[in-house]
Amino acid sequence: MRLRAKQRILARVQEQRTYAVVGAGALGVFYGARLQRAGCEVHFLVRSDYEHVREHGWEVESKDGDFRLPQIRAYRDPREMPQCDVVLVALKATQNHLLPHLLPPLLKAHSVVVMMQNGLGAEGAAAAVAGPRTVLGGLCFICSKKTGPGHIQHLDYGYVRFGEYAFDGRPRGITEALRGIGEDFQRAGILVSLSEDLVLARWQKLIWNVPYNGLSVILNANTAELMAQTEARQLVEAIMREVAADAAALGRSVSESFIQKMLADTAKMTPYHASMKIDFDARRPMEVEAIYGNPLRAAQRAGAASPLLETLYRQLKFLDERNR
Amino acid sequence: MRLRAKQRILARVQEQRTYAVVGAGALGVFYGARLQRAGCEVHFLVRSDYEHVREHGWEVESKDGDFRLPQIRAYRDPREMPQCDVVLVALKATQNHLLPHLLPPLLKAHSVVVMMQNGLGAEGAAAAVAGPRTVLGGLCFICSKKTGPGHIQHLDYGYVRFGEYAFDGRPRGITEALRGIGEDFQRAGILVSLSEDLVLARWQKLIWNVPYNGLSVILNANTAELMAQTEARQLVEAIMREVAADAAALGRSVSESFIQKMLADTAKMTPYHASMKIDFDARRPMEVEAIYGNPLRAAQRAGAASPLLETLYRQLKFLDERNR
Numbered sequence: 001m002r003l004r005a006k007q008r009i010l011a012r013v014q015e016q017r018t019y020a021v022v023g024a025g026a027l028g029v030f031y032g033a034r035l036q037r038a039g040c041e042v043h044f045l046v047r048s049d050y051e052h053v054r055e056h057g058w059e060v061e062s063k064d065g066d067f068r069l070p071q072i073r074a075y076r077d078p079r080e081m082p083q084c085d086v087v088l089v090a091l092k093a094t095q096n097h098l099l100p101h102l103l104p105p106l107l108k109a110h111s112v113v114v115m116m117q118n119g120l121g122a123e124g125a126a127a128a129v130a131g132p133r134t135v136l137g138g139l140c141f142i143c144s145k146k147t148g149p150g151h152i153q154h155l156d157y158g159y160v161r162f163g164e165y166a167f168d169g170r171p172r173g174i175t176e177a178l179r180g181i182g183e184d185f186q187r188a189g190i191l192v193s194l195s196e197d198l199v200l201a202r203w204q205k206l207i208w209n210v211p212y213n214g215l216s217v218i219l220n221a222n223t224a225e226l227m228a229q230t231e232a233r234q235l236v237e238a239i240m241r242e243v244a245a246d247a248a249a250l251g252r253s254v255s256e257s258f259i260q261k262m263l264a265d266t267a268k269m270t271p272y273h274a275s276m277k278i279d280f281d282a283r284r285p286m287e288v289e290a291i292y293g294n295p296l297r298a299a300q301r302a303g304a305a306s307p308l309l310e311t312l313y314r315q316l317k318f319l320d321e322r323n324r
Numbered sequence: 325m326r327l328r329a330k331q332r333i334l335a336r337v338q339e340q341r342t343y344a345v346v347g348a349g350a351l352g353v354f355y356g357a358r359l360q361r362a363g364c365e366v367h368f369l370v371r372s373d374y375e376h377v378r379e380h381g382w383e384v385e386s387k388d389g390d391f392r393l394p395q396i397r398a399y400r401d402p403r404e405m406p407q408c409d410v411v412l413v414a415l416k417a418t419q420n421h422l423l424p425h426l427l428p429p430l431l432k433a434h435s436v437v438v439m440m441q442n443g444l445g446a447e448g449a450a451a452a453v454a455g456p457r458t459v460l461g462g463l464c465f466i467c468s469k470k471t472g473p474g475h476i477q478h479l480d481y482g483y484v485r486f487g488e489y490a491f492d493g494r495p496r497g498i499t500e501a502l503r504g505i506g507e508d509f510q511r512a513g514i515l516v517s518l519s520e521d522l523v524l525a526r527w528q529k530l531i532w533n534v535p536y537n538g539l540s541v542i543l544n545a546n547t548a549e550l551m552a553q554t555e556a557r558q559l560v561e562a563i564m565r566e567v568a569a570d571a572a573a574l575g576r577s578v579s580e581s582f583i584q585k586m587l588a589d590t591a592k593m594t595p596y597h598a599s600m601k602i603d604f605d606a607r608r609p610m611e612v613e614a615i616y617g618n619p620l621r622a623a624q625r626a627g628a629a630s631p632l633l634e635t636l637y638r639q640l641k642f643l644d645e646r647n648r
Contacts, residue, residue: 218542219642231641238634307631312563317555318543 009205017184020084020106021045024053024074026144026152027116028090031160031190033058033069038188043073043081045102050076050164052149060179062154064189083108086181088138089126090116092279093290096125103129112177114162118209118275119290120202123165135165135179139205145251152310156270159191161205163198171197172193203247204254208262209291211239213276214312217286217319224271227263235308237263242308246299276316283323288316341409341508344430345369346402348362348377350468350476352414355484355514357382357393364511367405368395369426374400376473377607381432385471386478388513400616407432410505412462413450414440416603417614419506420449427453431493436501438462442533443614444526444622447489456594458501461522463529467596480594483515485529487522495521528578532586533615535563537600538636541610548595551587559632561587566632570623600640607647612640 019042021032029044036042046053057070075081078101087106091098096117103113109127113130115122115136123135139162143155162182164172173196182192195201215236216224226232240262244254276286292313299306343366345356352368360366360472370377382395399405402425411430415422420441427437427450437454439446440462447459463486467479486506497520506516519525539550539560550556564586568578598609616637623630 215639219639221642221646226642226648229642229645231638235635235638235642238631238638307562308635311559311632311635314555314559314562315539315543318545318550318553318559321553322545322549 005252009040016040017085017180018082019043020081020087022078022087022089022102022106023079023091023095023192024049025090026146026154026214027140027142028088028249029152029155030060030062030142030144030158031088031090031116031140031185033060033067033072033185034188034190036069036072037067038184038245040184040188041073044083045074045078046074047079049149050074056150059151060154061151063156064154064158068079078102078105079244081106083111085111086184087111087113088116089113089122092285093117093119093122093287094285096122099125099129101290107133109133112136112181114181116140116160117290118213118287119206119292120294121290125200127165127167134175136177136181137163137165137202139163139201142251145278158194160185161193161201163195163201165198169199171199197252199250200247200252200254201248201292203295204258205254206247206291206295207240207243207259208266209274210243210295210309210312211236213265213274213287213291215239216274216277217280218315220311222271222273222277223266223269227267233263239308239312242306243295246295246302246304246309247301248300249304280319280323285324286316286320288313288320292316340364341504342363342406343367343508344405344408344411344573346411346413346426346430347415347419348373348398349414349551350470350478351415351464351466352412353382353466353470353476354384354386354478354482355412355414355440355464355509355512356464357384357391357396358512358514359508360393360396361391362508364508364512365397367399367408369402369405370400372396373473374398380474383475384478385475387480388478388482402426402429405430409435410508411435411437412440413437413446415607417441417443417446417611418609420446423449423453431457433457436460436505438505439489440464440484441614442537442611443530443616444618444623445614447522451489451491458499460501460505461487461489461526463525464486469602483517484509485517485519485525487519487525489522493523495523521576524571524576524578527567527574527576527619528582530615530619531564531567531569531578532590533581533598534567534633535560536590536638537598537611537615538640539563540598540601541604542636542639546597546601547596551591557587563632564635567619567632569620570626570628570630570633573623573626573628604643604647609648610640610644612637612644616640635644 021028021044024046032042057072112134113126114136126135141157141159147153164175165170178194185192240259345352346369348370356366381396436458437450438460450459465481465483471477488499490496502518509516564583620633
């Protein structure tokens with residue numbers, strides 16, 4: 001027993017993965033800082049706060065306990081960074097046109113790229129740059145925000161669901177890459193689940209993201225307001241059912257009880273502004289293509305008309321363009 | 325020839341209709357004042373400006389020529405008014421719950437009630453009070469607004485389309501009531517058309533009202549902004565097509581060329597905020613049931629799903645409730 005435990009520790013050290021975090025917003029910093037605190041070597045690509053964090057590191061104010069990392073590996077340019085075993089992409093999906101510039105310097109032959117983004121299409125965009133390397137999706141269920149230079153606030157949740165991307169959209173099952181990266185996150189104290197079918201996992205997340213993100217912007221309302229008003233709640237439900245029908249057209253089944261649980265959970269949540277609303281209010285580009293455009297086109301290619309998704313898409317495109 | 329002309333004039337004097345105008349907003353004042361200026365006896369039910377207009381009358385600033393009517397017949401209470409041959413109801417549709425109180429004192433056995441309102445359902449609401457009397461719809465194509473006590477501004481258009489209501493929804497053709505009231509309006513210098521089929525006329529008007537009224541509120545945009553942005557314009561078109569499909573489910577055909585003409589005309593219009601947007605900004609109740617709820621229920625009873633109309637309805641109900 002003692003010998004096996006030793007061997008396991010040795011194996012762990014040998015296979016210790018190095019991490020690059022691309023996109024040091026609240027989400028990237030939260031997961032990267034947790035991994036570093038758990039002993040991983042983490043390299044952060046930092047834009048706006050570079051001078052500050054180079055000197056002071058990260059400060060994480062979290063419902064799970066505050067902590068500081070005074071010493072971090074921060075870079076302004078990916079060409080200054082070492083190649084890493086795992087590249088966590090925590091950019092907004094609206095920044096994915098930068099991937100051909102940001103990713104290549106970080107990739108070795110067997111690097112794994114993890115797209116920690118909303119919506120659909122992120123893994124395809126990464127695979128176009130990463131070539132034959134493994135690409136994962138990391139679906140983040142977290143409320144966090146940046147509150148100052150090097151300072152982020154983790155308000156609620158934190159859970160990540162990983163699934164492996166396949167070019168043909170078929171389920172890849174639980175792969176070695178999934179398991180290894182999942183274990184690192186777990187050791188960092190993050191609740192993790194592994195999905196055999198990334199496409200299903202992404203559509204399940206869209207069931208929540210499509211109604212609440214869009215309506216929070218279009219109706220200028222938080223989750224509690226949407227759930228409290230009769231017609232708004234009916235609209236949320238109708239959108240969820242349409243997204244489930246779109247998933248079904250792509251061969252993925254989302255049950256009615258899943259929808260009901262999501263409605264009930266959201267009604268119980270503290271009033272929450274979806275990430276798209278936060279972007280809109282800050283006059284940042286919204287993830288309209290990732291959360292609406294790409295799912296809409298996928299559904300329509302599969303023969304689903306999706307009139308509600310299309311209506312929200314068009315309303316949000318208008319609001320997004322005018323907001324710049 | 326001379327004798328026939330004299331007889332015609334005599335007949336006209338004998339059959340001179342008296343008018344009551346219920347609802348002295350910009351629309352009611354404009355048409356009532358034009359009728360009075362053309363020689364009709366017009367009685368105005370006035371709410372807020374009573375003292376002022378009793379003393380000073382109406383002042384109409386119009387693109388067709390400004391005019392004043394220093395002497396008018398104004399009342400604060402329908403019970404002080406004489407019974408009239410024609411009752412023009414120019415209230416907002418949101419005020420129709422007042423009809424059982426406002427209409428009866430004005431009605432003689434053969435009075436005609438004309439509902440000069442948007443959307444669907446106005447004539448049914450009037451008929452519920454007016455019993456066997458003739459009820460017309462008066463569809464007003466006009467840009468006008470109240471700018472001060474007793475002062476209204478007529479900015480554009482002015483055209484009215486009349487049609488006669490039938491309980492069973494069937495076309496009534498060109499009736500005597502339509503012709504007589506249409507002639508009075510024409511003599512008052514108003515462009516008039518008569519419709520054989522009020523239901524068709526109302527759905528044709530909805531083709532414009534449904535997209536532009538709702539989207540002007542939901543997207544905080546005028547007609548020009550909606551027509552200039554790709555997805556917003558696509559949404560306008562998709563809504564128009566769905567409303568046309570709803571009309572078709574009710575046996576009324578609206579052609580594609582009608583839709584194309586409406587799009588082209590609106591694109592050429594000076595930037596315009598639909599009436600619903602004006603109500604919303606003034607924190608008045610919006611005509612959501614008249615323009616969205618009633619058409620939606622009529623379409624769904626006829627078997628048309630109407631997902632876009634339903635989505636707009638639910639979004640507007642939310643915004644309307646929060647706006648009070």
